[in-house]
Amino acid sequence: MKWRQLPLGPLQTNCYLFFNEKKECLIIDPGGDGKKLISLLEQQHIKPLAILLTHAHFDHIGAVDDVRKQWNIPVYVHKNEKDWLSDSSLNGSQFFMAGAVSVAEPDKLIKGEGKLEIGEFSLQVYETPGHSPGSVSFYAQEAGIVFSGDALFAGSIGRTDLPGGNHEQLIKSIHNKLLNLPEETIVLSGHGPETSIEQEMESNPFLNGF
Template identity: 40%
Template sequence: MLQVKIVPVTAFAQNCSIVWDAESKDAILIDAGGEPDKLQAEVEALGLTVKALWLTHGHLDHAGAVGALKKRWNVPVIGPHKEDAFWLDMIQEVSARYGFPIPEKVEVDQWLEGGEQLQLGNEQFEVRFAPGHTPGHVMFYNANYGLLWTGDVLFKGSIGRTDFPRGNHQQLLDSIQRECFSLPDETQFISGHGPISTIGFEKQHNPFVAGQAG
């Protein structure tokens, strides 16, 4: 059985997801964006063994704890797409600019292209390539539980910003249509910030994309 705990981290209240298999207690973290001590304490309290760190994209608030946790747990970093390498290369510089603690550098073990199947216990997660917010953004979809991790592509009632370097608004809209709105309406998604929503709700009510499904 798949279980999820959302742990907001950093001043940006970024949703880090601890995802684990209830039987084996094997876990992955999606977007360990900061506060590594806090995330480690959560994992230990749950009695989990982390097997990998997955990244949707390279922004500071999604990747800030990854370097430290990779060292502590000796686990691979998987994702995002290699087009986000420049963001990860700048993570220390960007952290200094925002007045954040300077994080460990992030070394990616497996870049993703989209279409891969990642495994946790008996569960499979499909990698969906969704550029726009950043050029190398990916999402993770578990069809068995109808769960999608959208990172900063799609939020409840909003969409990702595209005013960062190499952001592209039309590309983001295309990604949402292709990679989010192609999923069943009842699909729940966990975004990088804010509450959980469903694909069907956003198709109807999200002012940035409502009425454009198809």
Template identity: 50%
Template sequence: MNIHLFQLGLLGTNCYLLQKDGEALVIDPGGDPQTVLQKMQENNLKLQAILLTHAHFDHIGGVETLREKTEAPVYLHEKESSWLTDPSLNGSEFFQVGTISTSQSADYSIKPGHHKIGSFTFEVFHTPGHSPGSVSFWFEEKDVLFAGDTLFRQGIGRTDLPFGDHETLIQSIQEHILSLPEETTVYPGHGPATQVGEEKRTNSFLI
């Protein structure tokens, strides 16, 4: 499995394009969908799904165009099922960055547990705290975790936004992320990648 990183949208949100056996998954297309579409075209990839770690505005700006162009379904946790279409919930209204929304809700509710989509197999963890429907995607075969805005290198997701909760976030990190093998690479929603072991030892928010 190959991983392509793009920094997209108003806040340069990390968007990940996963490539395997001529198929692709996209995680958190925050904007600039043509960038992702061009990469898929260059590699002759068929998009199987659009996975969202959560539905804050800076993670969803490219969703609708990708869905329309590829007919790939969108997956999102049920606790944020109405956020895609509601700027007052996804934060775009709160941050006054203009109306960012989709014309329709997610196609599927993503639930914790084992999933197989096309050539990809992965585990979904419900990791609330930054937002109530935040999830993380663990690809055990590659030993990588896509954590959204739950955990960053030397940091954690902010919890001062509506529906955020600090204690819940710390519990999510401890139960579902720090319990993974220390060599697991964590790909966050913003900033550089890190490893579980490094964050255990040096992240001041977790020590």
């Protein structure tokens, strides 16, 4: 299994392609630039199987409909954000100058933690709320990576001043879920560079002294 980071959309949100040797892939958080993303996948003959959303803020969902229609694939989001995709007040887009973002409802709801299997892909879903009520992280044990969305960044954590945000809850999510992963686990965040669990345990100023 391999992965590729693609900053997309108005806030250059990290979209991730997680693919296997058959060139099948999962798309995590396609934040925008749908035509660009589709063109890249077609040029490299990569076949998407599903779209996974770490959460439903506008900068993570902008290309959802373009990609879903192109390959007729399902979109997964946590049940707590079921209505966010189509509601610009919930997904936050109405508060930004980029304009209202609204996409069709999700096809699959993540209703709790556990194993998510799609084709040959197997991911462990962890509920990591705090940045938003339905934030989740996807852990691929075999690949040694976790897609953390906007929960944990290199040297930082997600903002909690948006609707549904809760700072104390986010800190607990990070400590109880993400920091319990193997220290060598690579953290693939919604914004910025990759990091590791070990690095954040040692040097993230928002997590020290908890």
